[in-house]
Amino acid sequence: MEKGTISIHTENIFPIIKKFLYSDHEIFLRELISNAMDATKKMESLSAMGEFAGEVGATKVTVTLDKEAKTITISDNGVGMTEEEVKKYINQIAFSGATEFIEKYKDKKEEVQQLIGKFGLGFYSAFMVASNVQLVTKSWQEGSEAVMWTCDGSTEYEITSTVREGRGTDIILHIAEDSEDFLEKYKIEGILQKYCKFLPYEIEFEGEVINNTKPIWTKSPNDLKDEDYLAFYKELYPMSEDPLFWIHLNVDYPFNLTGVLYFPKVKNDITVQKNKIQLYQKQVFITDEVKEIVPEFLTLLHGVIDSPDIPLNVSRSFLQADSNVKKINSYITRKVADKLQELFKNDRPTYEAKWASLDIFVKFGMITDEKFQERANQFLLLEDLDGKLFTFDEYKELISINQKDKDENVVILYTTDAEKQHTFIQSAKKRSYSVLKLDNILDSHFINTIERKWEKTVMKRIDAEIIDKLIDKGENLATALTEDEKAKITEIFKSASGRAEISVEAMPTDELPVTITLPEFMRRMRDMAKASGGGMDYFANMPEQYNVVINGNHPHIDKLLKIENAEKQQQFAKQLYDLALLSQNMLNGASLTAFINRSLEMVGVG
Ligand code: ADP
Ligand code: MG
Numbered sequence: 181m182e183k184g185t186i187s188i189h190t191e192n193i194f195p196i197i198k199k200f201l202y203s204d205h206e207i208f209l210r211e212l213i214s215n216a217m218d219a220t221k222k223m224e225s226l227s228a229m230g231e232f233a234g235e236v237g238a239t240k241v242t243v244t245l246d247k248e249a250k251t252i253t254i255s256d257n258g259v260g261m262t263e264e265e266v267k268k269y270i271n272q273i274a275f276s277g278a279t280e281f282i283e284k285y286k287d288k289k290e291e292v293q294q295l296i297g298k299f300g301l302g303f304y305s306a307f308m309v310a311s312n313v314q315l316v317t318k319s320w321q322e323g324s325e326a327v328m329w330t331c332d333g334s335t336e337y338e339i340t341s342t343v344r345e346g347r348g349t350d351i352i353l354h355i356a357e358d359s360e361d362f363l364e365k366y367k368i369e370g371i372l373q374k375y376c377k378f379l380p381y382e383i384e385f386e387g388e389v390i391n392n393t394k395p396i397w398t399k400s401p402n403d404l405k406d407e408d409y410l411a412f413y414k415e416l417y418p419m420s421e422d423p424l425f426w427i428h429l430n431v432d433y434p435f436n437l438t439g440v441l442y443f444p445k446v447k448n449d450i451t452v453q454k455n456k457i458q459l460y461q462k463q464v465f466i467t468d469e470v471k472e473i474v475p476e477f478l479t480l481l482h483g484v485i486d487s488p489d490i491p492l493n494v495s496r497s498f499l500q501a502d503s504n505v506k507k508i509n510s511y512i513t514r515k516v517a518d519k520l521q522e523l524f525k526n527d528r529p530t531y532e533a534k535w536a537s538l539d540i541f542v543k544f545g546m547i548t549d550e551k552f553q554e555r556a557n558q559f560l561l562l563e564d565l566d567g568k569l570f571t572f573d574e575y576k577e578l579i580s581i582n583q584k585d586k587d588e589n590v591v592i593l594y595t596t597d598a599e600k601q602h603t604f605i606q607s608a609k610k611r612s613y614s615v616l617k618l619d620n621i622l623d624s625h626f627i628n629t630i631e632r633k634w635e636k637t638v639m640k641r642i643d644a645e646i647i648d649k650l651i652d653k654g655e656n657l658a659t660a661l662t663e664d665e666k667a668k669i670t671e672i673f674k675s676a677s678g679r680a681e682i683s684v685e686a687m688p689t690d691e692l693p694v695t696i697t698l699p700e701f702m703r704r705m706r707d708m709a710k711a712s713g714g715g716m717d718y719f720a721n722m723p724e725q726y727n728v729v730i731n732g733n734h735p736h737i738d739k740l741l742k743i744e745n746a747e748k749q750q751q752f753a754k755q756l757y758d759l760a761l762l763s764q765n766m767l768n769g770a771s772l773t774a775f776i777n778r779s780l781e782m783v784g785v786g
Contacts, residue, residue: 205359208309209243209368210375211302212254212351213383214464216241218278218295219258219349220381223320226259229285232320237346243372243385247363250355257348260319263327263339270303270315270329271337296462307333309362310353316342317349375465395463397438397484401428413442417456417482421445424534426483427519431511435504439485441516446480446537460486475509477545477552478516485512510551517555524559532569535561543626553633563617565598565605572634579614585638592639594618594627603763604642607691615642624704643764644700659686659732665741669730672740676753681727693734694760697727728757751778 220239226232237257244253261269269277278297306313311333318326326344331337344350355363362368368385376383378395396404396412409426423442431437441457457470457479463486471479473490489504520542524531531538542560545552561569570578576590583591593608594616595601608615618627631639661669666684673682673694687695730737736756743749758775761767767775 205308206362206371207375208305208353209252209254209371210464211305213241213243213376213379214296215302215351216254216256216258216349217379217381218297219256219260221295222259222281223257223347225285226320240382240384240389243368243383245363245365245368245386250360250363252353252355252362252368253350254353255348255350257346258320260324260347260349261317261327262319262321262324265319266315266317266327266329266339296464306351306353309355309359311356312354314352314354315349316344316352318344318347320347377465378460378463380463395484397428397440397486398463401430404428409440409442412440413482416458416484420482423482424537425519425523427515429485429512429515435487435489435507435511437485437487437489437508437511439483439487441478441481441483441485441512443538443541444480444482446540456482458484459490460484461488461490462486473505473508475513475545475549475552477541477548478512480541480544481516513545513549513552514555516545517552520559521555531559532561535563535569540620540622543620543622547622547625547629553630565595565615565617575614575616576637582611583613589636589638592616592637593642594639595642596623600765601641601643603692603695608642610688610690628704640700641704643697659684661732661737666732668741669732669737672749672753673728673730673757676750677728677757679726679728682730683727684730684732686733687729687731689731689733689735691731691734692760692763693731693736694756695729695731696760696764696766697729699725699727728760751782754778755782 220241223232223236224239227234227236239257242253242255244255245251246253265277276297278295282295313331313333315329316326317329318324324347326342328340328342329337330340365386369390372383372385372390377391378393379391380393380398382389382393383391392415396408410422413420413423413426421444423444426440426442429437429439429441444456456468457474458468459466459470459473470485473485474481487508490508491502491504520531520538523534539561542556546556546560547553557572560572562572562575563569575592579592580590583593585591593613595605596619598605598617598619605615627639631637661684669684670682674680740749740752740756743752755775755778758767758771758778761771762775
């Protein structure tokens with residue numbers, strides 16, 4: 181047996197780091213500016229801790245583009261480096277001076293925890309775009325000489341002494357031929373806007389400061405007014421309407437997270453509003469792909485989350501399993517629920533006024549997030565046909581007297597389309613039943629999810645089954661028809677309609693002689709299929725499965741039975757059946773033509 185150590189040759193690993201460390205080449209600028217920010221922050225910290233007695237002076241970081249010389253230079257007035265430090269921090273890949281600094285001053289945690297760097301890899305991203313990198317630096321420590329480090333991307337470097345006026349560092353990138361598009365002004369501007377817009381020290385490019393060094397999420401809510409939040413929203417999304425309200429997030433235990441989340445005016449098309457949350461780490465933009473970090477329904481919110489505790493560069497499934505990410509998830513969900521609850525409790529009229537926009541959001545949350553669902557039962561609102569809003573408990577109480585079935589379940593009646601279901605709504609109104617409006621794109625899913633959770637409650641779409649059966653209290657209207665007559669009527673309509681599902685029921689005389697109903701489950705399948713777009717085509721294209729219900733108390737049915745001529749009887753039955761279809765907007769094509777012709781004949785014109 182033999183034991184040994186696997187060795188790594190830097191010559192081999194270096195090109196791999198350069199090439200694969202980051203998929204996006206543009207982040208070199210983010211990395212180098214982050215280092216400049218850290219160097220500046222260290223300077224301020226040393227001064228605050230009394231390690232440095234002199235003037236900190238200007239803290240500005242400058243980015244300079246020289247198209248002719250094909251260079252991009254990043255300059256700071258930070259701590260700089262001595263020759264020893266260059267050898268230690270720059271020549272050793274994966275050795276982070278930021279981590280070392282934090283370790284050294286760890287008893288003064290507040291002062292140094294804002295440093296961005298930690299992996300000791302960022303600097304080398306410069307070689308993704310540069311064929312040669314020069315680093316000119318002078319340390320803050322007294323008596324330090326400036327040094328210049330040069331490297332062409334191989335594992336060889338050169339250090340020479342040089343002159344630099346003050347302390348600080350210049351990174352001069354000689355842009356490689358295949359990266360010359362980075363020498364365009366607009367390109368650099370775009371990268372700065374994307375990654376550096378909220379970095380803590382001023383960044384100057386082409387004579388202008390490009391960043392807001394104190395974005396509101398770094399401030400205390402007590403120091404902020406509504407205008408500040410609205411102005412920041414405009415800064416993030418210049419084209420958007422004002423948000424409804426916002427939540428300022430601020431937690432430092434057991435994880436660190438700050439941010440501001442806005443509730444936008446939600447439109448019925450939710451896909452366009454999704455994924456607008458930006459993720460930052462210590463004010464450095466990381467991504468606007470937060471799908472794995474916040475629960476799905478919260479991706480409808482807008483705003484900023486800043487947390488150093490979210491692991492990056494790991495696979496998505498790993499991210500979802502990460503314990504910090506899980507905690508962050510439930511923290512944000514709780515905060516959002518708290519906010520809604522508070523608004524509802526403290527100012528119900530305003531909450532109700534905003535409900536149209538909150539509706540989809542709250543329901544989406546209830547469908548997809550169990551924890552949120554429990555909380556949301558308190559502030560979910562249900563809207564009846566008169567536009568009145570109720571909490572679930574209020575509504576249940578309101579209808580509990582009139583709308584119970586024989587098993588003592590409360591029956592909630594709802595409509596998904598008040599226009600189309602008009603006839604059924606009229607029948608319900610006649611009986612003083614209340615009808616809810618559940619007609620947005622999520623409602624069919626919502627009903628399915630929620631119904632099981634609400635005890636002793638059944639939800640029925642208004643046209644699901646005839647209304648007297650629906651709220652069956654065992655006191656149905658009786659019909660004078662004998663069983664024989666019922667069988668006869670069934671036969672007549674079977675042949676008139678060509679459908680198998682015929683039933684004769686006792687209904688009020690002032691309702692239609694024939695009604696079409698759909699089984700509730702079928703309705704839902706079709707609604708869901710429509711709402712979810714692809715994938716459920718089977719249900720969406722399914723033939724209408726409906727029942728034909730004959731009103732046994734209607735005088736026309738009595739009349740029909742008495743017609744002796746079989747052909748005339750069929751004609752009359754067809755007419756009644758077609759009227760039922762017509763009232764449901766289900767009569768078209770050849771059937772419609774036949775109906776019109778028959779009607780003309782019947783009124784004696786044809
Ligand atoms: P990290 O930032 O994660 O520590 P980097 O590879 O980006 O790793 O940088 C390595 C180290 O080089 C830094 O930790 C810092 O000590 C030093 N360094 C890089 N850029 C500068 C700079 N502009 N001024 C002073 N020190 C710097
Ligand atoms: Mg760095």
